[in-house]
Amino acid sequence: MNFTKLIIKEVLHRKLNFCLSLTSVAIAVTCVIGSSVFLRSHELNTKKIIKQKEINTKERVKKLEDDYRKITKNMGFNILIIPKEQNLNDFYADDFASKYMPENYVHILANSKIVTIRHLLPSLQQKLKWPEKKRTIILIGTRGEVPNAYKSPLKPLKQPVNPGEIFLGYELHNSLNISTGDYVTLLGKKFLVAKNYDERGNKDDITAWINLQNAQQLLDKENKINAILALECSCAWADLAKVRKEISAILPDTKVLESQSKALARAETRNRAAKEAFAALDAEKKHRTNILNEQKKLVMSFIPAVILAAIAWVAVLAFGNARDRKYEIGVLRSLGVKSKNILFLFLAKAAVMGLAGALIGLAAGCFIGLLFVDNPGFIKPDTGMLIILCSILLSALTTLIPAVSAAKQDPAEILRNE
Amino acid sequence: MRIIAWSSIHSSMLKLTNIKKSFIKKEETITVLNNFSLNVEKGEFTAVQGASGSGKSTLLFIIGTLLTPDNGEILINGINPYNLNPEKRAIFRAENIGFVFQQFHLLPYLSVLENVLTANLMVKNKNAKENADNLLEKFKLKHRLNHIPAELSIGERQRVALARAVLNKPKLILADEPTGNLDTENGKIILDFLKEYAAEGNTVIMVTHDDRAANIANKIINL
Numbered sequence: 001m002n003f004t005k006l007i008i009k010e011v012l013h014r015k016l017n018f019c020l021s022l023t024s025v026a027i028a029v030t031c032v033i034g035s036s037v038f039l040r041s042h043e044l045n046t047k048k049i050i051k052q053k054e055i056n057t058k059e060r061v062k063k064l065e066d067d068y069r070k071i072t073k074n075m076g077f078n079i080l081i082i083p084k085e086q087n088l089n090d091f092y093a094d095d096f097a098s099k100y101m102p103e104n105y106v107h108i109l110a111n112s113k114i115v116t117i118r119h120l121l122p123s124l125q126q127k128l129k130w131p132e133k134k135r136t137i138i139l140i141g142t143r144g145e146v147p148n149a150y151k152s153p154l155k156p157l158k159q160p161v162n163p164g165e166i167f168l169g170y171e172l173h174n175s176l177n178i179s180t181g182d183y184v185t186l187l188g189k190k191f192l193v194a195k196n197y198d199e200r201g202n203k204d205d206i207t208a209w210i211n212l213q214n215a216q217q218l219l220d221k222e223n224k225i226n227a228i229l230a231l232e233c234s235c236a237w238a239d240l241a242k243v244r245k246e247i248s249a250i251l252p253d254t255k256v257l258e259s260q261s262k263a264l265a266r267a268e269t270r271n272r273a274a275k276e277a278f279a280a281l282d283a284e285k286k287h288r289t290n291i292l293n294e295q296k297k298l299v300m301s302f303i304p305a306v307i308l309a310a311i312a313w314v315a316v317l318a319f320g321n322a323r324d325r326k327y328e329i330g331v332l333r334s335l336g337v338k339s340k341n342i343l344f345l346f347l348a349k350a351a352v353m354g355l356a357g358a359l360i361g362l363a364a365g366c367f368i369g370l371l372f373v374d375n376p377g378f379i380k381p382d383t384g385m386l387i388i389l390c391s392i393l394l395s396a397l398t399t400l401i402p403a404v405s406a407a408k409q410d411p412a413e414i415l416r417n418e
Numbered sequence: 419m420r421i422i423a424w425s426s427i428h429s430s431m432l433k434l435t436n437i438k439k440s441f442i443k444k445e446e447t448i449t450v451l452n453n454f455s456l457n458v459e460k461g462e463f464t465a466v467q468g469a470s471g472s473g474k475s476t477l478l479f480i481i482g483t484l485l486t487p488d489n490g491e492i493l494i495n496g497i498n499p500y501n502l503n504p505e506k507r508a509i510f511r512a513e514n515i516g517f518v519f520q521q522f523h524l525l526p527y528l529s530v531l532e533n534v535l536t537a538n539l540m541v542k543n544k545n546a547k548e549n550a551d552n553l554l555e556k557f558k559l560k561h562r563l564n565h566i567p568a569e570l571s572i573g574e575r576q577r578v579a580l581a582r583a584v585l586n587k588p589k590l591i592l593a594d595e596p597t598g599n600l601d602t603e604n605g606k607i608i609l610d611f612l613k614e615y616a617a618e619g620n621t622v623i624m625v626t627h628d629d630r631a632a633n634i635a636n637k638i639i640n641l
Contacts (some may be wrong), residue, residue: 001535001546006528013527151539334484336512336540336583338505401527412485415519415594 003341007349014321018349021317021395022357028310028366029361029391035299036379037369042295046288050281057281061274081109081228081247081259088257096125096138097226103212104227105251112250121229124215130208131174132185138207139186141215141225163211166191170198171205186210187218228254311398314350318399322346322406329406330414336415339407346403348398354395358388430483430493431590431605431621432458437478437490450476451487456639458623459496460589463616464634466625468641474625477641481623482592483511494590516583518608519527520595522575524567530554530578531563537585546585552579557607573604580608584615591615593624597631609634 011018082091083099091097106122124141142161161167166186168178171197178184182193191210199205216222244256324330329342362384369378379387434456440449450473458464468474480492480537483499492498494514495521499507516537524533531550533577538546554560558578567575576596583591593612604626613634616622624635 001528001532001538003539005532006525006536006539009525009527009532327523328525329522331517331519331525332536332539333508334482334511334517334523336508336510337535338508338540341539410485412476412479415484415523416479 003344003348007345007352009351010325010342010345010353014324017261017317017321018042020351021314022360023359024310024317025354025391026360026364027385028307029358032303032363032387033365033379034368035303035360038363038373039292039295040109040370040379041300041373046285046292049287050285053281053284054347057277061277064270064273068088076259079230081105081251081254082226082255082257086255088302094127096127098202099219100224100226103216103225105254106225109228109250114250116248119230122225122228123222123229124211124212124219124225126219126225129185135176136170136206137172139215139219140207140209141212141219142209143212161211162194163214164190164192165194165211166345167195167197167209169207170196170200171380172208174199176258189214210331216349229372259353260412287398297382307394311394314353314395314398315402318346318350318402322402325406326409326414329409330411333411342407343403346399346406350395350399350403351392354392355388357395358391361391362387427458430457431452431460431462431495431624432456433491433493434481435491436493437477437480437487439473439480439485439487440451441531443577451480454641458637460621461495461616461619462637463613463622463635464624464637464639465635466623466641467627467632468640471640474641478592478594478623478625481590482515482517483507509540511640512537513586514588514590516586516588516591517594518579518583518591518596520598522579524566524575524578524582526567529564529566530559530570533567534581534585537582541586543586549585550581553585557558557581573600573607574601576604576608580611587620589620591620591622593622597626597628607629
């Protein structure tokens with residue numbers, strides 16, 4: 001006969017008490033493991049989903065970029081460079097800049113190693129009254145394209161206006177009955193009508209183009225311009241922010257406006273679509289992370305409650321067991337069994353219960369995970385060992401007070417009061 | 419393992435000198451034993467009688483090293499067990515004293531053999547199983563070795579308790595109303611054994627209300 005056998009025999013005799021305690025421990029451990037499996041599974045699924053979405057999003061964006069590359073291969077976009085101090089409200093209202101900048105700016109730009117702009121057209125524009133014809137017109141002084149110093153020269157995009165010549169918009173030549181080859185006087189200076197444009201249905205129809213130098217003389221703006229038009233900027237993928245940055249670095253006194261074009265609009269759309277795709281992905285990540293955090297909060301409040309309830313139940317059963325075994329303890333003490341041996345009987349039984357409950361709980365928790373969860377995220381072996389150890393320790397600690405109480409009982413008092 | 423070697427020099431097995439024991443119940447001090455002295459020789463069978471509350475069980479527990487007296491000295495074969503620390507006192511009790519209770523106090527989940535062998539929990543005698551078998555055969559319980567107490571008659575239970583008490587051949591047996599719940603026949607079996615045990619040179623102290631049981635003893639003490 002030894003103490004181990006005594007413990008086993010007592011457990012088998014008081015099966016209900018032991019099973020109730022064991023069940024309590026098992027339920028607590030099952031809840032811990034089950035919650036962990038669910039949370040881990042959610043985390044794994046989230047990672048899987050997000051990873052797949054990331055791959056899909058990147059593939060879609062790449063395809064989008066390829067498609068746009070094909071569509072806009074030969075397209076460019078136009079930008080307008082105006083003085084920095086120009087009020088944009090006034091600019092959009094008047095349709096020309098009222099502030100001026102040196103004509104030299106266009107040469108600075110052309111001579112720079114700017115990579116995004118290819119065609120530079122300086123101009124001096126103003127809305128004025130054509131006194132001789134009593135007509136309000138838009139006068140544009142233009143010089144034609146300034147070649148980029150660092151790029152191979154291309155055929156100019158705009159046909160330059162020679163000094164002494166004038167090009168007229170449709171409304172002007174049509175209403176004033178002016179034909180090419182005629183001479184007209186503008187602000188006291190005589191010009192040869194070199195070209196009459198067809199109807200365009202916009203402000204070009206009331207525009208007159210003359211040579212830039214002629215315009216500067218007429219408007220008394222020597223060596224001044226109020227706009228640089230950059231046409232069909234290279235590479236459809238030019239980032240407007242990059243363009244602005246490049247120009248700001250070269251001409252800090254200017255600002256850049258984009259002149260709407262299909263390529264630009266499409267590039268913007270493409271960028272927006274890509275941004276929205278990634279934003280949606282981020283939102284999905286955040287959403288799932290929020291859900292996971294909410295679930296974790298719930299688990300963090302639920303699990304401690306379950307553990308506390310299990311501890312309370314085990315403690316109640318332990319006290320009951322100690323009370324039921326009062327006379328046994330008295331007899332064992334009369335046989336020479338020491339207090340610490342009595343303590344051992346209770347704590348060892350509690351440890352066995354904790355171990356058995358933990359093992360059952362682990363198995364049950366994992367089983368629940370397999371049954372109800374896709375892609376269950378099982379805990380690591382060392383975490384499982386930790387849970388078992390905690391279960392044993394908690395069970396022993398819970399039983400400590402009733403065990404100590406039992407060990408300290410006065411055997412004479414017990415046996416006397418039989 | 420015996421921690422104290424028995425000396426054959428002492429003929430006195432038990433010597434109580436001016437033992438005093440009081441209890442406090444509901445703020446009232448009740449003195450149960452007041453300067454009680456007793457001397458019991460080896461091989462004596464002593465019966466202790468007295469009215470309820472006279473201190474019989476208290477005396478038994480003090481002798482059995484389960485209850486520390488407030489005053490006085492107790493010597494069991496020349497050794498004062500209350501001078502030992504609790505652990506050594508427990509060992510002393512296991513090796514030298516056997517208890518027999520009125521209510522038997524068998525462990526309900528152990529078999530007859532296992533109950534008897536609980537006396538060996540602290541002693542670790544290698545011959546314990548053989549001794550237990552012999553005792554149970556002597557008490558005509560050989561055919562009940564694997565039965566639990568609930569399956570035994572009252573008389574059989576007391577015989578098991580007696581076998582447990584004498585397994586380690588203690589020099590001192592303390593019996594508290596051992597025949598209190600038994601019929602005449604079973605009571606006789608118990609008393610005959612105790613008398614025989616005392617005749618072998620061991621000391622038996624028995625608390626009893628039964629005059630017939632008391633008359634079997636060598637000496638009767640009235641409290």
